[in-house]
Amino acid sequence: MGLFDKLKKLVTKKEKEIENKEIEESLETYDKGLKKTRDEFVSKLSLLGIKYTKVSEEYFEELENLLIMADIGVNTVFKFMEEIRERVKKENIVDTKYLQEVIVDELFIIYVNNESLSDKIAMADEGTTVILMVGVNGVGKTTTIAKLAYKYRQEGKKVMMIAADTFRAGAVAQLKDWAMKTDSLFFGKENTDPSGVIFDGLEMAKKEDVDIVFIDTAGRLQNKVNLMKELEKMNKVIGRIVPNAPHETLLVIDATTGQNGIVQAESFKEITNITGIVLTKLDGTAKGGIVLAIKESVGIPVKFIGLGEKMTDLQVFDIESYIYGLFKDMIE
Ligand SMILES: Nc1nc2c(ncn2[C@@H]2O[C@H](COP(=O)(O)OP(=O)(O)OP(=O)(O)O)[C@@H](O)[C@H]2O)c(=O)[nH]1
Protein backbone atom coordinates (compact mmCIF):
# COMPACT_ATOMS: atom_id res chain seq x y z
CA MET A 1 0.00 0.00 0.00
CA GLY A 2 1.60 3.16 -1.28
CA LEU A 3 0.99 6.02 1.06
CA PHE A 4 0.69 4.09 4.26
CA ASP A 5 4.04 2.55 3.60
CA LYS A 6 5.28 6.05 3.00
CA LEU A 7 3.89 7.02 6.38
CA LYS A 8 5.62 4.11 8.03
CA LYS A 9 8.83 5.21 6.41
CA LEU A 10 8.04 8.69 7.61
CA VAL A 11 7.80 7.50 11.19
CA THR A 12 11.16 5.78 10.85
CA LYS A 13 12.57 8.90 9.24
CA LYS A 14 11.18 11.12 11.98
CA GLU A 15 12.53 8.81 14.60
CA LYS A 16 15.95 8.99 13.01
CA GLU A 17 15.67 12.75 12.94
CA ILE A 18 15.10 12.69 16.67
CA GLU A 19 18.84 12.35 16.96
CA ASN A 20 18.93 15.93 15.79
CA LYS A 21 18.15 18.01 18.87
CA GLU A 22 16.23 20.81 17.22
CA ILE A 23 13.96 18.43 15.30
CA GLU A 24 13.54 16.36 18.42
CA GLU A 25 12.18 19.38 20.26
CA SER A 26 9.88 20.22 17.39
CA LEU A 27 8.48 16.69 17.23
CA GLU A 28 8.04 16.66 20.97
CA THR A 29 5.84 19.77 20.78
CA TYR A 30 3.74 18.13 18.09
CA ASP A 31 3.57 14.99 20.16
CA LYS A 32 2.45 16.80 23.33
CA GLY A 33 0.31 19.38 21.58
CA LEU A 34 -1.71 16.79 19.70
CA LYS A 35 -2.16 14.47 22.65
CA LYS A 36 -5.81 15.36 23.22
CA THR A 37 -6.73 14.84 19.60
CA ARG A 38 -4.76 11.63 19.48
CA ASP A 39 -6.38 10.30 22.64
CA GLU A 40 -9.84 11.11 21.37
CA PHE A 41 -9.71 10.45 17.70
CA VAL A 42 -7.07 7.80 17.22
CA SER A 43 -8.02 5.71 20.21
CA LYS A 44 -11.67 5.82 19.20
CA LEU A 45 -10.67 4.81 15.71
CA SER A 46 -8.75 1.88 17.15
CA LEU A 47 -11.68 0.91 19.37
CA LEU A 48 -13.95 1.03 16.36
CA GLY A 49 -11.65 -1.48 14.71
CA ILE A 50 -12.05 -3.77 17.70
CA LYS A 51 -15.81 -3.37 17.89
CA TYR A 52 -16.21 -4.15 14.20
CA THR A 53 -13.55 -6.34 12.77
CA LYS A 54 -15.32 -6.41 9.40
CA VAL A 55 -16.33 -3.40 7.37
CA SER A 56 -20.08 -2.79 7.57
CA GLU A 57 -22.65 -0.04 7.22
CA GLU A 58 -22.61 0.40 11.03
CA TYR A 59 -18.86 0.81 10.92
CA PHE A 60 -19.14 3.48 8.24
CA GLU A 61 -21.75 5.35 10.26
CA GLU A 62 -19.68 5.36 13.41
CA LEU A 63 -16.61 6.35 11.47
CA GLU A 64 -18.47 9.27 9.93
CA ASN A 65 -19.52 10.47 13.40
CA LEU A 66 -16.02 10.13 14.69
CA LEU A 67 -14.62 12.26 11.89
CA ILE A 68 -17.26 14.90 12.40
CA MET A 69 -16.45 14.96 16.13
CA ALA A 70 -12.80 15.57 15.30
CA ASP A 71 -13.89 18.72 13.48
CA ILE A 72 -12.72 17.70 10.10
CA GLY A 73 -15.72 19.54 8.68
CA VAL A 74 -18.97 18.04 7.45
CA ASN A 75 -18.33 18.58 3.75
CA THR A 76 -14.83 17.23 3.99
CA VAL A 77 -16.11 14.24 5.90
CA PHE A 78 -18.75 13.47 3.28
CA LYS A 79 -16.21 13.68 0.51
CA PHE A 80 -13.81 11.65 2.55
CA MET A 81 -16.40 8.94 3.26
CA GLU A 82 -17.13 8.67 -0.44
CA GLU A 83 -13.43 8.10 -1.13
CA ILE A 84 -13.23 5.50 1.61
CA ARG A 85 -16.32 3.65 0.39
CA GLU A 86 -14.96 3.68 -3.12
CA ARG A 87 -11.63 2.26 -2.04
CA VAL A 88 -13.31 -0.38 0.08
CA LYS A 89 -15.27 -1.47 -2.97
CA LYS A 90 -12.44 -1.25 -5.44
CA GLU A 91 -9.83 -2.89 -3.26
CA ASN A 92 -12.26 -5.36 -1.72
CA ILE A 93 -11.38 -4.32 1.81
CA VAL A 94 -13.15 -6.32 4.53
CA ASP A 95 -10.76 -6.05 7.42
CA THR A 96 -11.25 -2.85 9.47
CA LYS A 97 -7.71 -2.98 10.74
CA TYR A 98 -6.48 -2.65 7.20
CA LEU A 99 -9.08 0.03 6.56
CA GLN A 100 -7.57 2.12 9.35
CA GLU A 101 -4.44 2.38 7.28
CA VAL A 102 -6.49 3.53 4.32
CA ILE A 103 -8.08 6.17 6.55
CA VAL A 104 -4.75 7.64 7.61
CA ASP A 105 -3.68 7.45 4.02
CA GLU A 106 -6.72 9.37 2.79
CA LEU A 107 -6.39 12.03 5.50
CA PHE A 108 -2.90 12.67 4.28
CA ILE A 109 -4.16 12.88 0.70
CA ILE A 110 -6.78 15.51 1.62
CA TYR A 111 -4.00 17.79 2.68
CA VAL A 112 -1.29 16.98 0.23
CA ASN A 113 -3.43 16.75 -2.89
CA ASN A 114 -3.99 20.45 -2.91
CA GLU A 115 -1.47 22.57 -4.75
CA SER A 116 1.26 24.38 -2.92
CA LEU A 117 2.23 23.23 0.50
CA SER A 118 4.28 26.34 0.96
CA ASP A 119 4.15 27.21 4.61
CA LYS A 120 7.06 29.58 4.33
CA ILE A 121 6.69 33.14 5.48
CA ALA A 122 7.08 35.63 2.63
CA MET A 123 10.01 37.86 3.50
CA ALA A 124 10.84 41.19 1.88
CA ASP A 125 13.61 40.86 -0.71
CA GLU A 126 15.37 43.64 1.07
CA GLY A 127 14.59 45.93 3.97
CA THR A 128 11.86 45.45 6.49
CA THR A 129 9.33 42.61 6.40
CA VAL A 130 5.92 43.56 7.74
CA ILE A 131 3.55 40.96 9.16
CA LEU A 132 0.01 41.97 10.05
CA MET A 133 -1.86 39.83 12.57
CA VAL A 134 -5.64 39.72 12.45
CA GLY A 135 -8.37 37.67 14.06
CA VAL A 136 -11.31 37.96 16.46
CA ASN A 137 -10.68 38.63 20.13
CA GLY A 138 -9.04 36.16 22.40
CA VAL A 139 -7.78 33.82 19.68
CA GLY A 140 -4.12 34.36 20.53
CA LYS A 141 -2.87 37.14 18.24
CA THR A 142 -0.68 38.83 20.83
CA THR A 143 0.72 35.56 22.16
CA THR A 144 1.50 34.41 18.64
CA ILE A 145 3.40 37.61 17.96
CA ALA A 146 5.46 36.91 21.07
CA LYS A 147 6.13 33.36 19.88
CA LEU A 148 7.10 34.50 16.38
CA ALA A 149 9.27 37.27 17.77
CA TYR A 150 11.03 34.74 19.97
CA LYS A 151 11.58 32.45 16.98
CA TYR A 152 13.05 35.19 14.80
CA ARG A 153 15.15 36.62 17.61
CA GLN A 154 16.65 33.14 18.03
CA GLU A 155 17.55 33.33 14.35
CA GLY A 156 19.31 36.61 15.02
CA LYS A 157 16.79 38.90 13.35
CA LYS A 158 16.02 42.40 14.57
CA VAL A 159 12.35 42.32 15.53
CA MET A 160 9.83 45.01 16.35
CA MET A 161 6.25 44.93 17.58
CA ILE A 162 3.68 47.60 16.88
CA ALA A 163 0.61 47.76 19.10
CA ALA A 164 -2.19 48.79 16.77
CA ASP A 165 -4.73 47.41 19.21
CA THR A 166 -5.27 50.83 20.72
CA PHE A 167 -8.72 50.08 21.98
CA ARG A 168 -8.67 47.38 24.63
CA ALA A 169 -7.30 48.53 27.97
CA GLY A 170 -4.11 46.66 28.69
CA ALA A 171 -3.49 45.53 25.12
CA VAL A 172 -0.57 47.90 24.58
CA ALA A 173 1.02 46.99 27.90
CA GLN A 174 0.59 43.27 27.19
CA LEU A 175 2.48 43.55 23.91
CA LYS A 176 5.13 45.78 25.43
CA ASP A 177 5.73 43.17 28.06
CA TRP A 178 6.29 40.53 25.37
CA ALA A 179 8.62 42.89 23.52
CA MET A 180 10.74 43.11 26.65
CA LYS A 181 10.72 39.35 27.21
CA THR A 182 11.74 38.63 23.64
CA ASP A 183 14.23 41.47 23.40
CA SER A 184 12.30 43.14 20.58
CA LEU A 185 11.75 46.80 19.81
CA PHE A 186 8.33 48.20 20.57
CA PHE A 187 6.04 50.97 19.45
CA GLY A 188 2.58 51.67 20.82
CA LYS A 189 0.15 54.33 21.96
CA GLU A 190 -3.18 54.04 23.67
CA ASN A 191 -6.48 55.61 22.66
CA THR A 192 -5.42 56.73 19.23
CA ASP A 193 -6.14 55.76 15.67
CA PRO A 194 -4.53 52.38 14.90
CA SER A 195 -3.40 53.52 11.44
CA GLY A 196 -1.66 56.51 13.01
CA VAL A 197 0.22 54.21 15.35
CA ILE A 198 1.20 51.98 12.45
CA PHE A 199 2.45 55.01 10.53
CA ASP A 200 4.70 56.20 13.34
CA GLY A 201 5.78 52.69 14.24
CA LEU A 202 6.84 51.80 10.72
CA GLU A 203 8.76 55.05 10.37
CA MET A 204 10.68 54.04 13.45
CA ALA A 205 11.20 50.51 12.12
CA LYS A 206 12.74 51.88 8.94
CA LYS A 207 15.01 54.19 10.85
CA GLU A 208 16.13 51.37 13.10
CA ASP A 209 16.68 48.98 10.20
CA VAL A 210 14.37 46.38 11.67
CA ASP A 211 14.21 43.00 9.87
CA ILE A 212 10.69 41.96 10.86
CA VAL A 213 7.80 44.02 12.20
CA PHE A 214 4.71 42.42 13.72
CA ILE A 215 1.58 44.53 13.88
CA ASP A 216 -0.92 43.54 16.56
CA THR A 217 -4.51 44.56 15.82
CA ALA A 218 -7.70 44.67 17.84
CA GLY A 219 -9.98 41.69 17.63
CA ARG A 220 -13.44 43.11 17.62
CA LEU A 221 -15.41 42.10 14.60
CA GLN A 222 -18.05 44.81 15.25
CA ASN A 223 -19.31 44.49 11.75
CA LYS A 224 -17.80 43.39 8.53
CA VAL A 225 -17.96 46.71 6.73
CA ASN A 226 -16.18 48.60 9.51
CA LEU A 227 -13.54 45.96 9.84
CA MET A 228 -12.97 45.95 6.10
CA LYS A 229 -12.59 49.74 6.07
CA GLU A 230 -10.24 49.66 9.03
CA LEU A 231 -8.08 46.99 7.43
CA GLU A 232 -8.05 48.84 4.11
CA LYS A 233 -6.84 51.96 5.89
CA MET A 234 -4.13 50.04 7.73
CA ASN A 235 -3.00 48.35 4.53
CA LYS A 236 -2.80 51.69 2.72
CA VAL A 237 -0.63 53.19 5.46
CA ILE A 238 1.60 50.13 5.60
CA GLY A 239 2.08 50.08 1.83
CA ARG A 240 2.87 53.77 1.76
CA ILE A 241 5.75 53.43 4.20
CA VAL A 242 7.05 50.01 3.23
CA PRO A 243 6.48 49.22 -0.45
CA ASN A 244 4.87 45.81 -1.11
CA ALA A 245 3.97 45.45 2.55
CA PRO A 246 2.35 43.79 4.39
CA HIS A 247 4.30 40.77 3.22
CA GLU A 248 2.01 38.53 5.19
CA THR A 249 -1.42 38.95 6.72
CA LEU A 250 -1.79 36.12 9.18
CA LEU A 251 -5.24 35.21 10.41
CA VAL A 252 -5.17 33.71 13.88
CA ILE A 253 -7.77 31.08 14.64
CA ASP A 254 -8.44 29.34 17.93
CA ALA A 255 -8.64 25.59 17.25
CA THR A 256 -10.90 25.05 20.25
CA THR A 257 -13.70 27.03 18.58
CA GLY A 258 -14.04 24.29 16.00
CA GLN A 259 -16.26 25.00 13.04
CA ASN A 260 -16.68 28.59 14.17
CA GLY A 261 -13.04 29.04 13.25
CA ILE A 262 -13.80 28.01 9.70
CA VAL A 263 -16.59 30.58 9.54
CA GLN A 264 -14.14 33.25 10.77
CA ALA A 265 -11.61 32.24 8.14
CA GLU A 266 -14.25 32.50 5.43
CA SER A 267 -15.36 35.98 6.62
CA PHE A 268 -11.85 37.35 6.87
CA LYS A 269 -10.98 35.96 3.48
CA GLU A 270 -13.82 37.99 2.02
CA ILE A 271 -12.68 41.28 3.51
CA THR A 272 -8.91 41.20 3.19
CA ASN A 273 -6.07 39.30 1.59
CA ILE A 274 -5.22 36.62 4.13
CA THR A 275 -1.92 34.93 3.21
CA GLY A 276 -1.74 32.37 5.98
CA ILE A 277 -3.38 30.98 9.04
CA VAL A 278 -2.03 30.46 12.53
CA LEU A 279 -4.00 27.84 14.36
CA THR A 280 -3.63 28.30 18.10
CA LYS A 281 -4.56 26.20 21.13
CA LEU A 282 -4.29 22.88 19.31
CA ASP A 283 -3.04 21.55 22.64
CA GLY A 284 -6.40 22.41 24.21
CA THR A 285 -8.63 20.51 21.83
CA ALA A 286 -9.40 16.97 20.88
CA LYS A 287 -10.52 18.29 17.53
CA GLY A 288 -7.18 18.65 15.81
CA GLY A 289 -8.84 17.66 12.55
CA ILE A 290 -9.58 21.34 12.04
CA VAL A 291 -6.18 21.69 10.37
CA LEU A 292 -7.42 19.53 7.52
CA ALA A 293 -10.81 21.25 7.42
CA ILE A 294 -9.30 24.71 7.05
CA LYS A 295 -7.12 23.67 4.18
CA GLU A 296 -9.99 21.89 2.49
CA SER A 297 -12.72 24.47 2.94
CA VAL A 298 -10.89 27.80 2.97
CA GLY A 299 -7.89 27.01 0.83
CA ILE A 300 -5.47 29.09 2.88
CA PRO A 301 -2.39 27.29 4.18
CA VAL A 302 -1.90 26.87 7.90
CA LYS A 303 1.58 28.30 8.39
CA PHE A 304 2.03 28.01 12.13
CA ILE A 305 0.37 26.16 14.95
CA GLY A 306 0.20 27.08 18.62
CA LEU A 307 0.66 24.16 20.97
CA GLY A 308 0.74 25.90 24.34
CA GLU A 309 0.92 29.24 26.12
CA LYS A 310 4.68 29.65 26.34
CA MET A 311 6.67 31.57 23.77
CA THR A 312 8.42 28.37 22.77
CA ASP A 313 5.11 26.63 22.00
CA LEU A 314 4.91 27.53 18.35
CA GLN A 315 5.73 25.34 15.39
CA VAL A 316 5.97 25.93 11.69
CA PHE A 317 3.14 23.78 10.42
CA ASP A 318 4.45 20.64 8.84
CA ILE A 319 1.96 18.06 7.60
CA GLU A 320 4.40 15.19 8.11
CA SER A 321 4.99 16.07 11.75
CA TYR A 322 1.28 16.61 12.22
CA ILE A 323 0.42 13.16 10.88
CA TYR A 324 3.24 11.75 12.95
CA GLY A 325 1.91 13.46 16.09
CA LEU A 326 -1.56 12.07 15.47
CA PHE A 327 -0.96 8.56 14.31
CA LYS A 328 2.40 7.50 15.61
CA ASP A 329 0.90 5.04 18.09
CA MET A 330 -1.23 3.48 15.40
CA ILE A 331 1.55 3.13 12.86
CA GLU A 332 4.12 1.69 15.21
N1 LIG B 1 -3.19 26.54 25.50
C1 LIG B 1 -2.91 27.55 24.65
N2 LIG B 1 -3.26 28.80 24.99
C2 LIG B 1 -2.97 29.80 24.13
C3 LIG B 1 -2.33 29.56 22.89
N3 LIG B 1 -2.19 30.76 22.26
C4 LIG B 1 -2.73 31.69 23.08
N4 LIG B 1 -3.21 31.14 24.21
C5 LIG B 1 -3.89 31.81 25.33
O1 LIG B 1 -5.08 32.44 24.89
C6 LIG B 1 -5.35 33.61 25.63
C7 LIG B 1 -5.59 34.79 24.71
O2 LIG B 1 -4.39 35.10 24.03
P1 LIG B 1 -4.05 36.53 23.43
O3 LIG B 1 -2.75 36.39 22.72
O4 LIG B 1 -4.16 37.58 24.46
O5 LIG B 1 -5.23 36.69 22.38
P2 LIG B 1 -5.56 37.94 21.45
O6 LIG B 1 -6.09 37.42 20.16
O7 LIG B 1 -4.41 38.85 21.36
O8 LIG B 1 -6.75 38.62 22.27
P3 LIG B 1 -7.33 40.13 22.14
O9 LIG B 1 -6.16 41.05 22.14
O10 LIG B 1 -8.19 40.28 23.33
O11 LIG B 1 -8.11 40.18 20.87
C8 LIG B 1 -4.15 33.79 26.56
O12 LIG B 1 -4.48 33.31 27.83
C9 LIG B 1 -3.06 32.93 25.91
O13 LIG B 1 -2.12 32.45 26.86
C10 LIG B 1 -1.98 28.19 22.55
O14 LIG B 1 -1.43 27.86 21.50
N5 LIG B 1 -2.30 27.24 23.49
Ligand SMILES: [Mg+2]
Ligand atom coordinates in the same frame (compact mmCIF):
# COMPACT_ATOMS: atom_id res chain seq x y z
MG1 LIG C 1 -4.20 40.88 21.79
